[in-house]
Amino acid sequence: MKELLWRALGCPMALALVLAGVGCTDQESGLFIQGNMVLTPPNCEVRAEATSPLLISGTLDVGLKLDYEATLLVGSQLTPRTDKQNLRTETMIAVINGAEVHLFTDTGEEQTAFTVPASGVIRPDPSDDPGFGVISATLIPQQTGADLSADMERGEVRTRVAEVKVFGKTVGGLDVESAALRYVIRVCKGCLVDFPPAALNAMGQCNRQQDQNPQLPCQPGQDAVLDCRSCAASNDICLSPG
Numbered sequence: 001m002k003e004l005l006w007r008a009l010g011c012p013m014a015l016a017l018v019l020a021g022v023g024c025t026d027q028e029s030g031l032f033i034q035g036n037m038v039l040t041p042p043n044c045e046v047r048a049e050a051t052s053p054l055l056i057s058g059t060l061d062v063g064l065k066l067d068y069e070a071t072l073l074v075g076s077q078l079t080p081r082t083d084k085q086n087l088r089t090e091t092m093i094a095v096i097n098g099a100e101v102h103l104f105t106d107t108g109e110e111q112t113a114f115t116v117p118a119s120g121v122i123r124p125d126p127s128d129d130p131g132f133g134v135i136s137a138t139l140i141p142q143q144t145g146a147d148l149s150a151d152m153e154r155g156e157v158r159t160r161v162a163e164v165k166v167f168g169k170t171v172g173g174l175d176v177e178s179a180a181l182r183y184v185i186r187v188c189k190g191c192l193v194d195f196p197p198a199a200l201n202a203m204g205q206c207n208r209q210q211d212q213n214p215q216l217p218c219q220p221g222q223d224a225v226l227d228c229r230s231c232a233a234s235n236d237i238c239l240s241p242g
Contacts, residue, residue, distance in 0.1 A: 030076065030077055030078045030094075030176050031074060031075065031076055031077070031078075031094060031122070031166065031176055031177065031178035031179070032074070032075050032077070032130075032178055032179050033072050033073070033074050033075075033164065033165070033166065033178050033179070033180075033181035034050070034054065034072075034073040034074070034075055034132070035054035035055065035072070035073055035181070035183075036054060036055045036058060036070045036071060036072060036073075036183060037052055037053070037054055037055070037071040037072070037073050037134065038052075038053040038054065038055055039071060039217075039218035039219065039223075040218070041215055041216065041217055041218050042215060044218035046071060046073075046134055048073065048132040048133050048134050049132060050075070050129070050130070050132060052073055054073065055223060057183070057184040057185065057186065058070070058139075058183065058184070058185040058186065058222070058223055059185070059186045059187075059188065059191070059192060059222065059223050060140060060145065060185055060186070060187050060188070060221070060222055061188050061189065061190065061191055061192035061193070061221045061222070061226075062145050062146075062148050062149035062152065062187060062188070062189055062221075063149065063154065063188075063189045063190045063193070063221075063235070063237040064192060064193070064220060064221030064226060064231065064235065064237070064238075065145070065219070065220065065221025065222055066140075066142045066145030066146050066149065067138055067140055067141055067142045067145050068138065068139045068140035068145070068162075068185055068222060069136060069137070069138055069139070069219060069222070070136070070137050070138075070139050070162075070164070070183070071134060071135075071136055072099075072134070072135045072136070072137055072164070072166065072181075073132060073134060074096070074120070074122055074132065074133050074134070074135050074166055074178060075122070075130040075131065075132050076092075076094055076122040076123070076124050076125075076130055076131045076132070076133070077124075077130045078092040078094065078124045078131075078170070078176070091170060091171055091172025091173075091174075092124045092170050092171075092172060092174075093121060093122070093123050093124070093170060093171045094121070094122040094123075094124075094133075094168055094169070094170050094176050095120075095121055095168050095169055095170070095171060096118050096119060096120045096121070096122065096133070096135050096166050096167070096168040097117070097118065097119065097167070097168045097169070098115055098116065098117055098118050098166070098167055098168070099115070099116050099117075099118040099135070099137035099138075099164055099165065099166045099167070100113075100114075100115050100164070100165050100166075100167065101113065101114055101115070101116065101137070101138070101139055101162055101163065101164045102162070102163040102164075103139070103140065103144065103160055103161070103162050103163075104160065104161040104162075104163065105158075105159070105160065105161075106158070106159035106160070106161070111144070111160070112141075112144055114141060116137055116138045116141075118135050118136060118137045118166055119135070119136075120133045120134055120135040120136070121133055135166055137164060137166065139162040139164060139183065139185065140160060140162065140185060140187070145187075148187055149189065152187075152188075152189045153189065154189050154190045154237065154242050155188075155189065155190060155191070155242065156188065156189055157186060157187070157188045157191065158186075158187045158188075159184065159185070159186060159187070160184075160185045160187055161182055161183070161184050161185070162182070162183045162185060163180050163181070163182050163183075164180065164181055164183065165177060165178045165179065165180045165181070166178045189237070190237050190242060192221060192222075192224070192225050192226055193225070193226055193228050193231070193237060193238050194225040194226060194227050194228060195228050195240075195241045196227065196228075199227065199228055199229050204240055204241070205232075205239050205240045206228035206229060206232040206238055206239055206240065207229060207232070208229075208232045208233045213229075213230070214227035214229055214230050215227075216230055226238075
């Protein structure tokens with residue numbers, strides 16, 4: 001009801017609303033998703049900054065992992081409201097509580113649509129630059145990954161396009177929703193398993209025993225290769241190059 005009333009009033013009521021501490025803004029222009037962030041081992045930490053490295057596209061190896069988890073860099077262009085001299089608290093801090101995802105095939109057919117929990121806080125920047133926060137969200141759920149894995153042969157590659165937006169509320173009670181980001185994910189089976197020559201025995205199989213543990217990627221089975229010695233003992237797809 002409040003949202004319907006707000007739209008009915010429109011911007012001609014701007015003066016009264018400003019006096020009440022509420023702005024006249026387009027909700028989808030307030031938040032935006034800049035992209036999916038690069039996670040680098042061993043720390044796998046990211047910084048909520050405009051210059052943080054982003055992935056152009058993603059890769060999911062359903063032979064190793066069934067779901068694709070994105071680490072989204074989300075920006076806020078909401079105008080700060082805080083005024084310490086007049087004891088006015090900041091009401092435009094966005095608290096994200098979910099993400100809406102539509103997953104399409106490479107031909108544009110919608111395969112599935114779902115809403116997943118997401119969490120994170122994005123503070124507005126007092127300068128002219130947007131403020132940023134980091135939000136984690138599932139772009140390919142496990143069931144979809146399991147269906148793809150059951151239907152794919154080793155070495156096969158398919159393409160999925162995820163259209164994602166995040167939503168939540170400001171601490172002042174305003175509903176906020178980002179514009180949608182379209183993100184291409186390459187789905188394969190076995191393509192992210194690496195077989196270094198030193199890891200193979202005389203039979204051409206990956207050694208289950210190793211003198212040292214290879215460094216694991218931040219999300220094994222997603223976006224980075226995995227040394228076969230890390231998974232040969234538990235996953236047959238890591239035993240040999242196929």
